[in-house]
Structure formats: C-alpha cells, structure tokens
Amino acid sequence: MQKRTVKVVNPQGFHMRPAGVFANALAKYECDITLRHNGRDVNAKSLMNLIAACIKCGSEIEIICEGKDDKGIAEEKAALEEACSMIESGLGEV
C-alpha cells in the first residue's frame, strides 16, 4: 500500500471538470485508489464520488493506492505519483 497527503491548489476545488479529468486518468490503474478527505474515504476513480466529497481549495487530502498483491507495488507507486502530481499541478487549472 502506498499513500501520501497532498493539498488541493486549484482555486475551484474538485468541481466537475477537474474531477472528471482526475477520475478518467486514474481509471487505467487496476489497484484501488482511495481519497481520504475530512475523515471520509471516497473512490478516486468515480466522478460522482469525487464530486459528492465536496473537496475545496486548500483541503488536505490523503491518497491511498492499494493493489491486490505484492506484484502491484510498482503500479501503486505509479498511480500515486500520477494522482499526486495532478493535484499538485492544479488539475490543469493553475
């Protein structure tokens, strides 16, 4: 399992467009990707889940990638890397 905490920087937070970009980009990974925000876990690959979480600018979120077995560690790392860099780069809005 790989995890890291990042801060949302794009001014509008996770509204529909960035959430869609984020979910679509992560859809290609097989491991489970969970986003922990305000004590709640949401599926980072689901656009609806992401929007329902109401993640605003400035929120600190933890991203947790967990594959089925040890083989997937490389994939977990790649997924985490991509998810974090997307959020840190402002999801194309900064």
Added chain:
Amino acid sequence: MKITDLLVPERISLNRKLTGKTAAIDALISLHEKSGSLSDSAVYKKAILAREAQGSTAIGDGIAIPHAKSPAVKKPALAALTCPAGVDYKALDGKPSRLLFMIASPEDGDLHLEVLAKLMTLLMDGTFRESLLAAASPAEFISVIDKAEKSSDKVKSEASSKVASYRVLAVTACPTGIAHTYMAAEALEKAGERLGYPLKAETNGSGGAKNVLTAAEIEAADGIIIAADKSVDMARFNGKRLISVKVSDGIKKPDELIERIMSGDAPIYTHKGEMPSASQDGESIGRQIYKHLMNGVSHMLPFVVAGGIFIAIAFLIDSIAGAPQDANFGTNTPAAAFFKTVGGYAFNFMIPILAAFIAGSIADRPGLLVGFVGGYLATLGSTFAAVAGDIPSGFLGALFAGFAGGYLMLGLRRLLDLLPDALEGIKPVLLYPILGLALIAILMCTVNPFMGMINTSLTNFLTAMNNTSKILLGCVLGAMMSIDMGGPFNKAAYVFGTAAISSGNYDIMAAVMIGGMVPPLAIALATTFFGSRFTKEERKSGPVNYIMGLSFITEGAIPYAASDPLRVIPSCALGAAVAGGLSMLFGCTLMAPHGGIFVFAVVGNWAMYLLSLAVGSAVGMLLLAVLKKKKAN
C-alpha cells in the same frame, strides 16, 4: 444552501422526448429563461457550450449536469428535466442520459461546488434516481429531493454530533459583537477544517452567545482559543490549555493559534474567582429559574445596600441635628437631604436592575433592554390610561417583567433566526431592541392596571376595617407592608397610614411603620442565628439588614424575598402582622411617616413599641428558620 432552495416547479420539465444533446441544452436553458434566472440566455448558452467543449458533463449512470458560471446569471438556480427514453448526451460511458440538471451560477461564490456535491451525494443512490424518474409532477419531483435531502442532512448532523469531541474549541467576542466576532469564528472553523482538527467556535456577539460550548466538549478538548476583545465566561475553562488573544488574531492567524494548541504549547489556565455552579446542561427547570432569579438579585444587592445605608445616614444626621421629626424627617438639614436624595436615586435603580438581570440571564444581552424598561415600568406602574405612571407594581411586578421579558426575547430570538443570515447584523442593534421594547411596554401596561385595582380595593377594605377591631387592622396593615415591599399592598397600607396622620389618628401610622421594619430585622436575625438557611453571600449582607430594619427601609428584605419568595414573604408578613397587632394593642402612636428608630423619640408608648418590634421580628426569624431549607454548605 438546500437544493430545493434553487429548484422551483417552473424549472422542472418531466417525461420529455429529446432528439439529442443540443435539444436537451435548449430545453434546459428555456426553463431557466422562463423562470427569470438569466439576464441574457444567449450569453449563458455560450458558456454552457464552452463548458461542454471541454468534456461532456454527462457523468454516467444516466445523469448529465451541464453547468456554467456566467455574468448573464441573475441568481443561482437549478433546472431539471427527465427523459425516460434517454438522450445521447455524449456520456463518458456512452449510455443515454435520463436525468438532466442544469446549474446556473453567477460569477462569484463557490455555491456551485456545494450544490453539485449535495446533488451528487443524493444521485449516487439508485432508488433515488428511479423515484425522480417516476415523479408524476414537478411538485412530486421536488418533494422526492426534499425528503432525501432532509434525511441525508439528518444523518450528517447525527454523525457530527457523535464526533462530539472537538480537539480545539474557540470563543470569539468583540465589543460591538456584530462583525468581528463572526469573522473570527468563521476563520477559526475554516482553519480547523484545513488543518484536520474540526473546531467549534462559540460566538459571544451582541445577539447573545451562539453555538455555546458544552461542558462535555470542553472536557474532551485539547485546548481552547479565546479570540476576544471583551470579557467572556472563563470559569468553565479551568484546568484546560488556553490561549487568549485579540479578536483580530483569530481572523488573521487562525492556523497559528490552532497549531499552538495542538503542539501543547499553550499554558494551562487556572481560573481565579469563584468556581461556577454546575453546568447548564440538563439543568432542571426549577434550577434554571433559580439561576436567573439569583442573577437579578445579586446584581440588585449593591444598590439596595448602598441606597439603604445612605438613607439611614440621612436619618442619623437629622436626628443628631435635632431636626423636627415630621414628614420631612431625613431631608430637614442639607447634609441629610444630600444622603437621602442620593440614596433614593440608588434605590430607583433597584427594581429595573432586578428585572434587567433576570431577563439578561434568560435571553443574554438582548434581554437587558426589556428587563430594564419592564422593571422601570413596574416601578412607575405605567398603564395605557396613565403611561406616565400610576400604582407601582414593585418588586413583584419586576419579577414578572424580568421573567416574561426574558422568555419573550428568547422566543423573539428563535423567531428571528428564521430571517436570512444577512440580517444578523441588524438584529441586535435594531430588531431585538425595537420589537422587545414594544412587546414589554404593551405587556407591562396590560399587567399594571391590575395592580391599581388591587390597590384601590385594598384601600376600600382598610377604610371599612377602620371601624372594627383596631388590633386586627394593625395585623392587616403590618402584613400588607411586608407582602410586596413597595408594590400595591405596601403602598395601600402606607398611604392609609399617612392619611390617618393628617386626620389625627396616629396609632395607624405606628402599625404601618412597624410592619415595614420587621422584614429586614427578621432576616437579619435569621442570618445571624440560623446562618445555615442562607447562602454565603446572603449571610454576608445580613448585618446590613439590622440597619435597614431599624431605619424602616423595607427594601433591604427584597433581595431575600426575591430569591425565595414563597418562604420569605409569608414569614415576614406574619412577623409584621404580629408586630402591627401588638403596636395597636399597646396603643402606640407615631406622627412621622418614616424614620424608623430615629423617630422613636416621638413614638407614643415607645417602650411597648420596641417590644412589639422585637416580638414581631423574632416571630419572623423563627418562621424563616422553620420554612427555609438548610443549604448544603
């Protein structure tokens, strides 16, 4: 913001057949346009299409939520459309869309995200989607959303109440209590959320304390931030880590304050002064009423003591100066007049202060105005017919004004909570005072005439009694003097006594004065010999009542009577009745309408008069000892 605040039946269109994405967008825009949420539908459509060009807003599961922020939007609004057969909205999953919502957002605010999140939370539930599609009318569509929204809010609030243990708490307050108090609370709460430490902030604004911290929350918290430019109730934070800063720091550097608490950097607060009585949570109604009452009484006490002593000094000066012991006794020499007048002015505040701090204890700051004015109207005895004043309703009227006014304001505050938040600022400076003043004035002018009626009938009653037993009359007069200590009973007896002087009957005034001297004396004796029946504070101010009683200043008994009327008043009244009856029996006389022990030189048969006073006071003291329960300490 609720979804149903944004969605009205005119913006809902059900069971539509749509040929494609463009038709769907046009249909939704026309719903917005018809209901007047847009100033320019062409501009708004451009924004919608620009957004669609970035990627479809059909998010899967048959749902599409086209949305745009545009200056062409007059106010935030939501339009909805159902299309059971489905329309190809170029969804990511390729499936047709059946539920379409269009959000119109003005340029400013992130309402957009919150509404979207809320809507999405509901739409994740499949049965909710089906009930929306099955709705037969726009009204039913809205009621489906309303129901789901309410139950999800309920779940949320239940969840948050379970979280009861906030790690950081805050209290914010500023002298005016209109803006900075709330800005600091908001800044702290937001910072808490950002840092991952949910925070609860109590606002001590001029509208009264809101979001009050409970004893359990304080107990569970790591520390407390006080961001205030005025004093706040600190006793409850004894033994907790605490930082106290200016309210502006709460606004400017909330993160730093929270970090300081969480790092354990803050010093532990030790409260100096009295420990608070038990917490407010789950207090019995009787206990709450007692607390409100005592708040009024304790604030009134200094006025009673200072005023009473000043008047006593005035009598002393006049008697030393050998001034005539007549109706002007106590004001015959300039020095005496000074003390008596100033003391009287302090007394004038007594009743309004009592009412004000009872009401203030119940309804917080907004209660003060109704209490002060209500109490003042009680001392004046204002009625609709005679607004300038008639028969005072005294301290009983003030108790009524305090409690009625306090609960009235509490009700008013609840009622005005329904008004939009934007009006929060004008509530304490405009709405509470004006409405409160109107209500208390009407209330007191309605109640006071009954006091006048009681007074008139009592006067008639006394006149009729004058021809029967003198001893019985003495008993009745004595009792009346101490029943309300300044209200209609007291006034009727006193006026009757002074009227008797002018018609040459001096025995009646003697019975009246002795009746007014007994209550403070009985209480003073009881605090001396039966101290266990009184609180520490009551015991401390007990000795002053010897002076009050001997000076015929019945008001000294009011704080005691107000805090425990059902036991103190009957005790005093019975003692006073005995004294009044004995005075009549011994044929004592008095030609001065006031002065207490200082005019005993002009009392006829003064030795017996003194004996009557002693017996009456002793009776009162014993009754107090029997009726009042022992206090815990």
